[in-house]
Amino acid sequence: MKIDFGAAAGGTSAFSSRDIIAPHVAGESDLLTDVLLCPPHHLAPVPCCAVTRHHLDQGHVTGTEEALRQHGALVEALERQGVRCHMLPPAADLPDMCFTRDVGVATPWGMVALSPAMPHRRGEVDALMRACSRWGTPVRRITEGTIEGGDICIARDGLLIVGMSGERSSAAGIEAFAAPFRVAGWDVLICPFDADHLHLDTIFCMVDRDQAIGCIELLNPRFVRAVEARGISILPMPASLAASLGCNILSLGRRRVLTSASDTLVTSLLREAGYSVEAIDISEFAACGGGIHCLTQPLRRIAA
Numbered sequence: 640m641k642i643d644f645g646a647a648a649g650g651t652s653a654f655s656s657r658d659i660i661a662p663h664v665a666g667e668s669d670l671l672t673d674v675l676l677c678p679p680h681h682l683a684p685v686p687c688c689a690v691t692r693h694h695l696d697q698g699h700v701t702g703t704e705e706a707l708r709q710h711g712a713l714v715e716a717l718e719r720q721g722v723r724c725h726m727l728p729p730a731a732d733l734p735d736m737c738f739t740r741d742v743g744v745a746t747p748w749g750m751v752a753l754s755p756a757m758p759h760r761r762g763e764v765d766a767l768m769r770a771c772s773r774w775g776t777p778v779r780r781i782t783e784g785t786i787e788g789g790d791i792c793i794a795r796d797g798l799l800i801v802g803m804s805g806e807r808s809s810a811a812g813i814e815a816f817a818a819p820f821r822v823a824g825w826d827v828l829i830c831p832f833d834a835d836h837l838h839l840d841t842i843f844c845m846v847d848r849d850q851a852i853g854c855i856e857l858l859n860p861r862f863v864r865a866v867e868a869r870g871i872s873i874l875p876m877p878a879s880l881a882a883s884l885g886c887n888i889l890s891l892g893r894r895r896v897l898t899s900a901s902d903t904l905v906t907s908l909l910r911e912a913g914y915s916v917e918a919i920d921i922s923e924f925a926a927c928g929g930g931i932h933c934l935t936q937p938l939r940r941i942a943a
């Protein structure tokens with residue numbers, strides 16, 4: 640079934656979601672079949688995180704045409720890899736809306752709409768709720784505390800990891816999100832980290848069922864031990880990758896990964912480790928504090 644969201648304000652293209660799909664993700668590196676994105680027609684740097692503040696200090700202004708070109712290349716790469724891309728219509732008053740990762744998460748029990756700490760991002764959740772209502776997709780909305788998707792890692796069946804910097808995701812929000820996982824007997828690991836890094840996904844991302852990449856010096860040593868004790872090895876990446884969003888990658892499953900073109904180290908280390916990697920230029924997004932992981936909200940992954 641085709642669902643039209645109508646034309647974007649100021650744009651000519653129509654945004655549509657091709658089929659109703661039942662959101663379901665039980666592991667960050669399971670085979671990705673469907674993803675939710677939002678084109679960056681209205682992307683603008685908001686001084687709400689250290690990285691964007693730094694770029695604003697350097698005089699950064701978003702190049703909208705270039706952002707649209709880079710986003711288009713990301714969509715093409717996803718489609719080439721067999722992933723169906725579903726689009727939210729961009730809204731003029733929501734400058735961070737292309738970072739779809741942060742406002743919703745598909746779980747083993749369906750879609751969960753989150754509770755962003757940043758006031759300017761709350762309208763994005765309303766937009767997601769409207770889209771899900773058009774899809775006929777049931778959504779559970781978190782209203783307790785705050786929680787953003789960049790802090791959530793459904794690492795693999797049975798293991799949920801959540802980052803807690805104290806700025807974006809609060810203990811109340813994390814517990815509200817984690818509750819069904821705990822009820823189902825999942826192991827829940829909370830990772831404290833420095834709020835300068837914004838979200839956990841800027842310093843830690845899964846690449847396979849038993850492997851992650853991480854800016855090891857920036858990760859809490861107890862968290863590293865807890866992850867390794869569960870049989871997950873962390874390919875160490877330099878701390879500088881947090882600010883450049885180089886560690887913020889997307890696993891497509893079957894050892895295929897999308898990386899940022901600006902950080903050739905991640906690409907080469909992953910290739911050396913046997914992954915098939917495609918690098919994409921996301922500099923316009925990195926200047927606004929987000930990378931490939933932030934730009935993509937997996938809707939459905941299938942266990943291998």
Ligand SMILES: NC(=[NH2+])NCCC[C@H](N)C(=O)O
Pocket residue numbers: 685687688691735738740741757760788789790837838840841927928929930932933
């Ligand atoms: N999952 C992420 N790391 N998202 C990045 C979001 C960046 C956005 N400017 C914000 O501060 O909210």
